[in-house]
Amino acid sequence: MKKEIKTFEEKYMRKEKFEFEVGDAIDVFFRITEGDKTRAQLFSGLVIGIKGTGISKAFTVRRISYGEGVERVFPYNSPLIEKVVVTKKGRVRRAKLYYLRGRTGKRAVKVKEQIGQEA
Template structure:
């Protein structure tokens, strides 16, 4: 039974999976989301820190983005295969040691900051 489910998921995921950049928990991303209001459609950007990624490499994969808007924390859960996601931009790569950053919910100000990952270049 599970073989049939995996086979169907592979068929479904092959054409539906978009080419999004690689991102992890701690990264700051800008998610372009399609919003429908009546018969009109527009693209809205949701910029924040990735708190977690669930079920990697499966069709049920989701990621949670958190931002603080007017002093209130707002979190959205996006399915990777959602047709409403137009594109994902990685703005900053964060240096974290955990896969789930739920501790950010209780923090604000400087203690909620995440250090940026450094990339060193080799000298020739």
């Protein structure tokens, strides 16, 4: 049974992989449909969590918009995601950055920046 599920899921898995981790500042280009037109809408923010595996993998992006925190969960394997661009690499020591939800201002999106290449 597991083998059948795995072969079914592989059909819907994304071929190209996104190269980002928790703590990175990213730009997500998400395709939306308005009437009969489609366009790519940009959502930029900080990755505060990645959860799930396989077809159910998802990541949460948080940003501050007009003084309010806005979070959006994107399915990793969604065909509506056109591309993900990493604008800044972050260096964090936790898997989930939910503690940023209680912060305001610049502290709400501030993460140590990764300098240089990791070995």
